[in-house]
Amino acid sequence: EVQLVESGGGLVKPGGSLKLSCAASGFTFTTYGMNWVRQAPGKGLEWVSTISSSGKYIYYADSVKGRFTISRDNAENSLYLQMNNLRGEDTAVYYCARGYNWNYGPEDYWGQGTLVTVSS
Amino acid sequence: DILMTQSPSSLPASVGDTVTITCRASQSIDTYLNWYQQKPGKAPKFLIYAASRLQSGVPSRFSGSGSGTDFTLNISSLQPEDFATYYCQQSFGTPLTFGGGTKVEI
Numbered sequence: 353e354v355q356l357v358e359s360g361g362g363l364v365k366p367g368g369s370l371k372l373s374c375a376a377s378g379f380t381f382t383t384y385g386m387n388w389v390r391q392a393p394g395k396g397l398e399w400v401s402t403i404s405s406s407g408k409y410i411y412y413a414d415s416v417k418g419r420f421t422i423s424r425d426n427a428e429n430s431l432y433l434q435m436n437n438l439r440g441e442d443t444a445v446y447y448c449a450r451g452y453n454w455n456y457g458p459e460d461y462w463g464q465g466t467l468v469t470v471s472s
Numbered sequence: 473d474i475l476m477t478q479s480p481s482s483l484p485a486s487v488g489d490t491v492t493i494t495c496r497a498s499q500s501i502d503t504y505l506n507w508y509q510q511k512p513g514k515a516p517k518f519l520i521y522a523a524s525r526l527q528s529g530v531p532s533r534f535s536g537s538g539s540g541t542d543f544t545l546n547i548s549s550l551q552p553e554d555f556a557t558y559y560c561q562q563s564f565g566t567p568l569t570f571g572g573g574t575k576v577e578i
């Protein structure tokens with residue numbers, strides 16, 4: 353069974369940093385691209401970032417480029433999102449999602465999400 | 473960026489109805505169109521990829537069609553568990569973009 357478990361969310365002040373983690377199990381992690389997708393309270397889905405299966409290809413939404421860094425540890429079956437210089441508009445539930453293939457594309461399995469609140 | 477526009481934003485319906493949700497892309501995306509279902513407080517669920525291919529385990533009352541810029545999601549014989557918000561997404565290129573969502577409600 354595919355499982356994705358996010359952690360690391362919480363309350364942080366504007367300008368602060370936070371690192372999200374996603375522990376993956378139930379599939380061959382090294383075969384799939386991985387994604388972060390967020391959802392602000394009461395709003396729709398927003399794609400944040402994708403990392404290819406090997407980590408060679410990385411993509412970001414313009415809204416987070418230069419502030420967020422996606423990474424993965426294939427030995428530990430883990431995905432990360434380092435978030436720096438956080439803003440109020442980054443407040444959202446952040447979902448870790450498995451890609452349907454090795455690169456960017458649809459997301460076929462999702463974690464339960466972790467809430468990030470940016471507020472003073 | 474490719475803009476995805478869904479309509480309607482809200483869709484009143486009853487159990488047993490057949491409903492249609494429309495998604496339009498701001499440029500041609502071939503069939504790189506996916507659909508998700510989300511219930512309140514839950515993660516999205518992957519329904520359809522490549523415009524018309526049903527993800528494993530998704531009931532056959534769900535169907536998708538379209539290519540280029542215009543796409544539809546059809547749900548026939550609506551069941552109580554189908555009342556949710558539906559999102560389209562293009563995966564033609566980055567940034568991946570979602571539609572604004574369609575809430576199917578009683």
